Structures are given as C-alpha cells and as structure tokens.
Amino acid sequence: MKVGFIGTGSMGSMLLDAFITSGALMPQQIFASNRTLEKVNLLAQRHPGLNVCSSNAETVKNSDVIFLCVKPLQYKALIHEIGKEVLYGQIVVSITSPVQIHHLESALPCKIAKIIPSITHLTLSGASLCMYGSRITEKDRLLLENLLGAISHPLEIEESHVRITSDFSSCGPAFISFFLDQWIEAAVEMTGIGRQELTALAGEMLLGTGKLLTEGGFKPHELQERVAVPGGITAEALAHLSLSLDGVFHQLITTTHTKYQEDLSKCDELFDDTKP
Template identity: 40%
Template structure:
C-alpha cells in the first residue's frame, strides 16, 4: 500500500523516518510533497527510492492513505481544494489537534482519522494519540493502529481530552527538556561541574528513570520515597522544588488551553 505525506516539516519528517526505520513501510511506497520542495528532496536524499511529488493532488492520486502534516490554518483550504479527490476508498489522517474528526467528516467523503504523534516516536517509542471518525471504515482503524504500533504505543482518546493529552504526549518532551536544561544550568552555575559532563549525567539519568518506569519497578511516588531518606540531601532538594514550583503546571495547562481555544475559533470559522 502506498502512503502519502502532504507536508514534510518537523512532524511530517519524523513520521516518515520513524515508519521507515521501524520497518512499517518501504520507502518505495511513500509519496511526499511540501510547499518548499527542497525540504521534501532533502528527505528523499536519505531514502532515494521515496517519491517526491510536485503537488498534493499527485500524492492523493498515488496513495490510499494520506497524512496531512501542515499548519492547522492551512488545512481547510487544502482539503477544500482536493475534497473531490479524497474519495470514499481513501483515508485521510490529520496530525493537528485543533481540527476534529467531525469537522473533517463534514467536508470529506473518505475515512477520517486524527493522529497526534510525539517526537519520541522518532526513537520508535512513546505514545501516539488516535481519534477515529464516526464514518471511518474499520479497515482503516485496524491499519492505523497497526502502523503506529511500529513506532509507538497507539492510544485511542476522546475529543474532550485532546488538548491535555497532546500537552502530555506531544508537548511534554519540550517542557521536560526545558526543565532538564535549567537543572543542568543550575548545576554548572553553582558547582565546579562542566556543561558537557552535567549534560551527559542528566541524559543518562533520564534514560534510566524511563527504564525504571517502563519496567514497572516503581511508580513516580514510590520512586521519590525510595530516593528520599528522611533528613537527607534529596529531601532538602524536594523541599526547594515544592516551595518554588507552586502552581506552575496549572498555569502551563491554562496557557496551552488558552492558545488551543484561539485556534479552535479560527478553525471553526473556516469549517462553518
């Protein structure tokens, strides 16, 4: 089966590379296009048997499964232009959170799915979030779950938790990357450790923490209990975090949801 990608920016490229390196898809079965063609051609240099198309209509013509990986505000005009080409036997997968599968189904006769990937999928790990349209053919439901299982743990989610689930799965790596960088910078500023050594140690610590959680040795609370000795050094550090963090994460989710609501309003006007 041929699979198409309209848009090869950050997430589009991550999906293409993940599916190929995870042995889910052969490069010769992938058709890609991008507004800036040189970006698509750069991806093709890694996988020469992949096909680069000049326009979206060619990708749709050649493929039955099409991923649309462009900015949310660019999706409606693109779909409106090509809606007659996205016929009932095809399946469209949108990777953007502000556009619901209901909105896609209002416009298109094909099966519609929303899949929200994570940058962790590039390492064939992490979670991908799937939401299926009411009219989505059961064949495509099975196919998408199978496809994403090569690069992630696919999880079905309801529309009402789209934003918070995306914050945790898709935005989370950036949030915790920022916190880790501040952790490293603090160590370098206050002690004699150098940036390179601190970065290596922090990275290996995060990998080890992930393995502990993945293998089920500890939950997050029990892990803290195991490391924190009463009256010890770790407890002193936790105390500083408790005092300093306050309601920072509540504010984080307020901010992401506020921006999400702005995007929803813009998209709703387009689809109405």
C-alpha cells in the same frame, strides 16, 4: 499499502523518517508533497526511492492513507485543493490537534482519523495519540495502529482530551528538556562540571526513570518515596521544589488550554467557510 504525506515540515518529515527507519514503510511506498518542493527533494535524497509529488492532489491520487501535516489555518486551502480527489475508501489522518474530526468529516467524503505524534518517535518510542471518526472500521483502526506501533505506543483517547494528553506526549519533551537545561546550567555555573558530561548523565537518568514508570511498576509518588529518605538530601530538595513550583503546573495547563481554545475557534470559523 501506499502512504502519502502532505506537508514535510518538522512533524511530517519526523514521521516519514521514523516509519522508514523502523522498517514499517519502504521509501517506495511513500508519496510526499510540500509547498516548498526542495524539502521533499531533500527527503528523497535521504531516502532513495521515495516518490516526490509535484502537487498535493498527486499525493492523494497515489495513496491509501494520507497524513495531513500542515498548520491549522492551511486546511481550508488544502481541502479545496484535494477535496475532489479524495475517495471514500481512503483514510485521511490529521496530525493537528485543533482541527476536529467533525470538521474533516463535514468537508471530505473519506474515512477520518486524528493522530498526535511526538518527537520521541525518532527513537521509536513514546505514545501516539489516536482518535477515530465515524467512518473508520475496526480493520482501519488495526491498520493504523499496526503502522504506528512500529514507531510508538499507540494510545486511543477521547478527542475532548486531546489537549491535556498532548501536553504530556507531544509538548512534554520540550517541558522536561527545559527543566533539565535550567538544572544543568545552574550546576555548570556553581560547580564547574562539564556541560556535556551532565547532559549525558541527565539523559541516562531520564531514560531510566521512564523505564521505572513504564516497566518497573512505579507510580511517580512511589518513586519519590523510594528515593527520598526522610530527613535526607533528596527529601529536603523535594520540599524546596514543592514550594518553588507551587501553582506552576496549573498555570502551564491554563496556558496550553487557552491557546488551544483560540486555535479551535479559528478552526471552527475556517471550516464554517468550507461548507457547501
């Protein structure tokens, strides 16, 4: 199998690195292109054997599966560039949440899937959110999930839930890191403990908590009850958090969904212009 990457920015290069690190793909199986050719050349230096393509059309011509790792408003130009090169039997995978499957199926003749990755794939962990178009067969789905299974836990979702699930799987690492960073900052300021020491401790705590939720059979509220003894320090601190964070997560979801709807409207306009 030959896999193409159009766009080797933050998420494109992350996926590429993860697939190679996991052994799911050899560099020789990968074809990559980017508006800035230097970025692809740097990847080829890091992964000798990787095929550097001078154009996106060249990437398409050489690939069975093509990951589109570009920003939503770049899709119009990209489709005009590769549309005549895409064949029915190829699988095009978008990693951009506001670009809808029906947008791509109306503009390209091939099989369409949408996958939302996470930075956690750099450690071969986390969930990848999978959505499939009408032309995707069971064989295609298994091929994609076997590939993604080497770097993540593939989870099929409804496209209508892509925003809220992305809040957890894709945006979540940034949200949790923000919380930890604020907590660590306060601890360093108030106690004088070393930042590096606390950061390492917080990372181990987060890793262990994740395992308790995924492997230990705990639900979040059960974990709180198990740790927070009534009348104890943890319980008192949790009561403070409950008051301080009241409404915060509703506001967070409102913010991400509002921005998503704005982006979705722009994509609707964009793809209306791509119709014949």
